[in-house]
Amino acid sequence: xxxxxxxxxxxxxxxxxxxxxxxxxxxxxxxxxxxxxxxxxxxxxxxxxxxxxxxxxxxxxxxxxxxxxxxxxxxxxxxxxxxxxxxxxxxxxxxxxxxxxxxxxxxxxxxxxxxxxxxxxxxxxxxxxxxxxxxxxxxxxxxxxxxxxxxxxxxxxxxxxxxxxxxxxxxxxxxxxxxxxxxxxxxxxxxxxxxxxxxxxxxxxxxxxxxxxxxxxxxxxxxxxxxxxxxxxxxxxxxxxxxxxxxxxxxxxxxxxxxxxxxxxxxxxxxxxxxxxxxxxxxxxxxxxxxxxxxxxxxxxxxxxxxxxxxxxxxxxxxxxxxxxxxxxxxxxxxxxxxxxxxxxxxxxxxxxxxxxxxxxxxxxxxxxxxxxxxxxxxxxxxxxxxxxxxxxxxxxxxxxxxxxxxxxxxxxxxxxxxxxxxxxxxxxxxxxxxxxxxxxxxxxxxxxxxxxxxxxxxxxxxxxxxxxxxxxxxxx
Amino acid sequence: xxxxxxxxxxxxxxxxxxxxxxxxxxxxxxxxxxxxxxxxxxxxxxxxxxxxxxxxxxxxxxxxxxxxxxxxxxxxxxxxxxxxxxxxxxxxxxxxxxxxxxxxxxxxxxxxxxxxxxxxxxxxxxxxxxxxxxxxxxxxxxxxxxxxxxxxxxxxxxxxxxxxxxxxxxxxxxxxxxxxxxxxxxxxxxxxxxxxxxxxxxxxxxxxxxxxxxxxxxxxxxxxxxxxxxxxxxxxxxxxxxxxxxxxxxxxxxxxxxxxxxxxxxxxxxxxxxxxxxxxxxxxxxxxxxxxxxxxxxxxxxxxxxxxxxxxxxxxxxxxxxxxxxxxxxxxxxxxxxxxxxxxxxxxxxxxxxxxxxxxxxxxxxxxxxxxxxxxxxxxxxxxxxxxxxxxxxxxxxxxxxxxxxxxxxxxxxxxxxxxxxxxxxxxxxxxxxxxxxxxxxxxxxxxxxxxxxxxxxxxxxxxxxxxxxxxxxxxx
Numbered sequence: 017x018x019x020x021x022x023x024x025x026x027x028x029x030x031x032x033x034x035x036x037x038x039x040x041x042x043x044x045x046x047x048x049x050x051x052x053x054x055x056x057x058x059x060x061x062x063x064x065x066x067x068x069x070x071x072x073x074x075x076x077x078x079x080x081x082x083x084x085x086x087x088x089x090x091x092x093x094x095x096x097x098x099x100x101x102x103x104x105x106x107x108x109x110x111x112x113x114x115x116x117x118x119x120x121x122x123x124x125x126x127x128x129x130x131x132x133x134x135x136x137x138x139x140x141x142x143x144x145x146x147x148x149x150x151x152x153x154x155x156x157x158x159x160x161x162x163x164x165x166x167x168x169x170x171x172x173x174x175x176x177x178x179x180x181x182x183x184x185x186x187x188x189x190x191x192x193x194x195x196x197x198x199x200x201x202x203x204x205x206x207x208x209x210x211x212x213x214x215x216x217x218x219x220x221x222x223x224x225x226x227x228x229x230x231x232x233x234x235x236x237x238x239x240x241x242x243x244x245x246x247x248x249x250x251x252x253x254x255x256x257x258x259x260x261x262x263x264x265x266x267x268x269x270x271x272x273x274x275x276x277x278x279x280x281x282x283x284x285x286x287x288x289x290x291x292x293x294x295x296x297x298x299x300x301x302x303x304x305x306x307x308x309x310x311x312x313x314x315x316x317x318x319x320x321x322x323x324x325x326x327x328x329x330x331x332x333x334x335x336x337x338x339x340x341x342x343x344x345x346x347x348x349x350x351x352x353x354x355x356x357x358x359x360x361x362x363x364x365x366x367x368x369x370x371x372x373x374x375x376x377x378x379x380x381x382x383x384x385x386x387x388x389x390x391x392x393x394x395x396x397x398x399x400x401x402x403x404x405x406x407x408x409x410x411x412x413x414x415x416x417x418x419x420x421x422x423x424x425x426x427x428x429x430x431x432x433x434x435x436x437x438x439x440x441x442x443x444x445x446x447x448x449x450x451x452x453x454x455x456x457x458x459x460x461x462x463x464x465x466x467x468x469x470x471x472x473x474x475x476x477x478x479x480x481x482x483x484x485x486x487x488x489x490x491x492x493x
Numbered sequence: 494x495x496x497x498x499x500x501x502x503x504x505x506x507x508x509x510x511x512x513x514x515x516x517x518x519x520x521x522x523x524x525x526x527x528x529x530x531x532x533x534x535x536x537x538x539x540x541x542x543x544x545x546x547x548x549x550x551x552x553x554x555x556x557x558x559x560x561x562x563x564x565x566x567x568x569x570x571x572x573x574x575x576x577x578x579x580x581x582x583x584x585x586x587x588x589x590x591x592x593x594x595x596x597x598x599x600x601x602x603x604x605x606x607x608x609x610x611x612x613x614x615x616x617x618x619x620x621x622x623x624x625x626x627x628x629x630x631x632x633x634x635x636x637x638x639x640x641x642x643x644x645x646x647x648x649x650x651x652x653x654x655x656x657x658x659x660x661x662x663x664x665x666x667x668x669x670x671x672x673x674x675x676x677x678x679x680x681x682x683x684x685x686x687x688x689x690x691x692x693x694x695x696x697x698x699x700x701x702x703x704x705x706x707x708x709x710x711x712x713x714x715x716x717x718x719x720x721x722x723x724x725x726x727x728x729x730x731x732x733x734x735x736x737x738x739x740x741x742x743x744x745x746x747x748x749x750x751x752x753x754x755x756x757x758x759x760x761x762x763x764x765x766x767x768x769x770x771x772x773x774x775x776x777x778x779x780x781x782x783x784x785x786x787x788x789x790x791x792x793x794x795x796x797x798x799x800x801x802x803x804x805x806x807x808x809x810x811x812x813x814x815x816x817x818x819x820x821x822x823x824x825x826x827x828x829x830x831x832x833x834x835x836x837x838x839x840x841x842x843x844x845x846x847x848x849x850x851x852x853x854x855x856x857x858x859x860x861x862x863x864x865x866x867x868x869x870x871x872x873x874x875x876x877x878x879x880x881x882x883x884x885x886x887x888x889x890x891x892x893x894x895x896x897x898x899x900x901x902x903x904x905x906x907x908x909x910x911x912x913x914x915x916x917x918x919x920x921x922x923x924x925x926x927x928x929x930x931x932x933x934x935x936x937x938x939x940x941x942x943x944x945x946x947x948x949x950x951x952x953x954x955x956x957x958x959x960x961x962x963x964x965x966x967x968x969x970x
Contacts, residue, residue: 124736124839124840125838125839168685169685169689171683171685175683180683180685182689182692192926196922196925196926197922198920198922198923198926199920199922199923200919200920200923202900202918203838203898203899204836204837204838204870204871204872204898204899204900204903205836205839205869205870205871205872206648206652206657206836206867206870206871206872206903206904207836207900207902207903207918208645208646208648208657208696208900208902208903208904208905208906209900209901209902209907209915209918209919210696210907210915210919210923210924210927210945211693211696211697211701211927211930212646212659212692212693212695212696212697213923213926213927215659215689215692215693216688216689216692216693218689219685219687219688219689220688220689224688236740259601263713263781264781265742265743265780265781265782266742303742304740304741304742304787305742310781359681359682359683359684360681361602361680361681362601362602362682363601390683392682393681393682393683394681394682394683395681395682395683421680421681422680422681423679423681423684423685423686424686425684425685425686426681426683426684426685427683427685428685429685430686430687438686438687441679441684441686442677442686442687443675443676443677445673445674445675445676446675446676446677446687446690447687448673449669449673449675449690449934450687450688450690452933452934453688453930453933455933456929456930456932456933457926457929468687
């Protein structure tokens with residue numbers, strides 16, 4: 017390929033010298049596509065896409081760009097939900113798609129090392145082949161990459177059992193903005209030596225370095241699973257049921273599902289899912305023994321409406337889970353939805369939800385709010401369908417989150433979408449401490465410069481960084 | 494109290510202005526005692542002890558000291574095992590002993606906020622009073638403080654079930670070296686907003702700030718517990734048993750115990766503990782149902798020697814646990830022991846242990862090696878009794894740790910004791926990344942300056958910090 021003119025010649029030549037001509041893409045159509053978020057709602061500009069083969073090439077690319085004042089945006093599977101991979105400064109797009117090495121599964125230590133570009137689906141596959149499982153699962157599994165999931169500290173369907181991505185990471189290979197390659201791959205199960213950089217890098221959204229390889233914890237596949245989908249007459253009853261169920265051992269999933277969503281899925285997608293109740297809760301128990309009785313006992317203490325659908329064998333479980341999986345298609349029914357990802361304290365979760373629905377009905381009467389969420393974490397995914405313009409809705413809903421003591425991001429991250437709402441759940445002193453870290457590792461602010469920090473931290477002069485950003489006054493300190 | 498001459502008058506006056514005369518102690522005897530590690534093996538020099546009442550006073554103290562070039566060493570319960578609270582530069586000792594506020598236990602969210610100076614025993618007490626438990630327990634519970642346990646990311650007897658201290662922390666109040674008070678107290682159960690500073694601060698050994706208050710996760714007390722102490726003919730059999738047991742649900746503790754230690758405890762302390770086998774494993778299962786059968790089934794797959802001692806009711810469990818608890822007294826039988834705290838990969842754990850015992854027998858023939866450890870984490874506490882001088886032993890044992898791919902600290906931290914061994918399990922690039930953080934938050938290197946980083950990071954001129962330390966060549970990069 018040749019330089020199609022989007023990229024400064026000296027930068028292009030330097031990148032080609034690192035990765036070879038075939039791995040520096042400057043085709044304007046390709047770049048325009050990659051500079052646009054998968055929802056189509058957010059777009060930016062990129063000057064080249066570069067595809068390093070290993071950490072050493074990543075290091076060289078970062079050095080090329082840093083020395084020439086070129087911004088870099090890292091791209092994995094581009095399935096993120098907060099516009100975290102949209103370049104804003106004619107960035108170089110650093111793709112992880114060639115970082116796909118897969119190590120041997122360590123069946124004794126239940127661990128595997130994979131490149132940042134390996135997809136979640138591939139990871140699940142290799143865990144399954146070894147008779148094991150990987151503890152994080154999300155709907156975008158076919159495209160989402162391990163590196164992106166570490167960068168955003170992805171959560172998902174089984175967080176209640178296994179934790180977020182950060183809890184799976186036992187080691188990392190990271191290229192720092194200054195080009196240093198840090199390899200932390202403890203061979204032991206308990207490491208308490210020095211700063212917990214693994215947790216710091218997990219969820220830092222590519223602002224502190226490029227994750228190039230990850231050591232991941234695998235788990236024994238529990239031999240017995242049972243799940244149930246139970247209907248409830250009110251959100252309050254569903255939330256109370258979640259609390260009751262959590263007192264049991266072996267809860268593997270605890271999902272809140274909006275009955276309105278199931279009705280939509282039946283009407284518009286022909287999905288064979290239960291309908292008729294305003295809310296549903298999907299519960300899965302797993303372990304070494306059959307937990308059907310424990311699941312039944314837990315649900316018997318809840319205000320369940322009607323008879324729960326129970327799944328024990330694979331086919332039965334798939335039927336139950338269909339009511340949750342269908343939301344991946346459902347939320348796109350009228351084009352890209354407006355998505356909110358917030359965790360709320362349990363005592364405000366119901367009020368927040370009712371008020372958020374009322375706000376949608378008021379501001380965008382044609383829109384359809386559809387909810388689901390991870391009940392154990394109080395994490396609500398509030399999707400607004402048929403809502404072409406989110407300009408009015410976004411601040412109104414986030415004001416509600418603030419009012420109800422929720423957070424900006426429960427599992428999607430902050431990205432560019434929520435960067436100006438960071439002070440909703442973090443104090444100014446906290447954000448300033450984060451900025452101290454960012455400045456220490458990336459004083460030029462050239463790596464993933466668009467994400468995480470509020471606009472006030474981005475001065476017009478990119479060479480000069482403020483000591484701390486000036487946040488819009490929010491009544492917090 | 495008046496200034497007894499140990500402290501520069503301007504510093505003394507400034508500290509008195511912050512906390513009042515009664516809370517600045519300069520009595521030379523008191524300071525000499527506080528500047529000596531509880532083992533008596535390590536001592537330094539301090540110029541005053543100051544006892545702030547809250548985070549604002551901590552902030553003012555740090556500002557006083559930073560502006561005057563005075564080093565500060567933070568002291569909690571001073572029960573640490575790596576000389577992490579020994580001042581090396583006529584430091585001001587910042588005591589957390591007045592930071593003992595205790596919040597209401599949130600029985601819905603299973604959370605409590607406590608001051609950094611609250612002891613672990615007090616925390617257990619208030620959890621028990623609420624019908625709950627706190628997931629970390631260590632032998633020094635009567636003196637160890639929550640702040641110190643966060644700073645060292647303490648582990649202990651139930652890490653296999655609940656994780657280290659870091660896993661209990663849901664929020665922190667931290668005073669940064671520049672005096673900023675950062676309060677991160679998420680009200681939600683799942684927070685993925687910004688850098689994971691909670692994990693960064695946990696285990697940072699007071700080098701990045703002073704923890705003044707902690708939000709801690711509490712747990713439901715499992716209604717049923719059962720434990721057993723099983724004898725084994727070899728360390729290899731005991732390690733294999735640990736692996737077998739871990740495949741069960743509900744493992745609450747999995748402790749390796751040295752039969753030689755039990756024999757010593759019986760002979761010298763008159764302890765009523767089982768003896769006769771070279772190694773023992775203590776297993777505890779807990780949960781909502783009786784797991785006695787599961788425990789028996791797990792042990793039946795192991796090479797157990799003789800009949801295990803089983804504990805079901807409180808008295809029975811105490812009898813079993815006595816074989817583990819007795820080590821707290823036992824290791825001090827001949828004065829302070831030399832202690833090693835390392836995690837090893839499972840495949841080298843036995844070899845390391847055999848070779849370490851041989852090294853002790855060779856170098857200090859009169860010494861007695863006594864081991865115990867947390868088998869799930871591969872964490873060995875290798876104690877050498879009757880060993881007055883560790884000068885020869887220390888490097889020899891740590892060389893073995895290095896050879897067997899172990900780490901410097903599994904749960905005690907690095908402190909001053911192991912600071913020059915940091916490169917044993919971390920690469921130079923990793924340590925340099927840690928130093929980048931330390932420099933960003935504490936450019937004067939005045940807060941807990943003696944711990945964690947190798948001597949090469951401490952230049953003679955305390956006002957000038959190197960970009961990165963020069964580590965002794967260790968064949969690693």
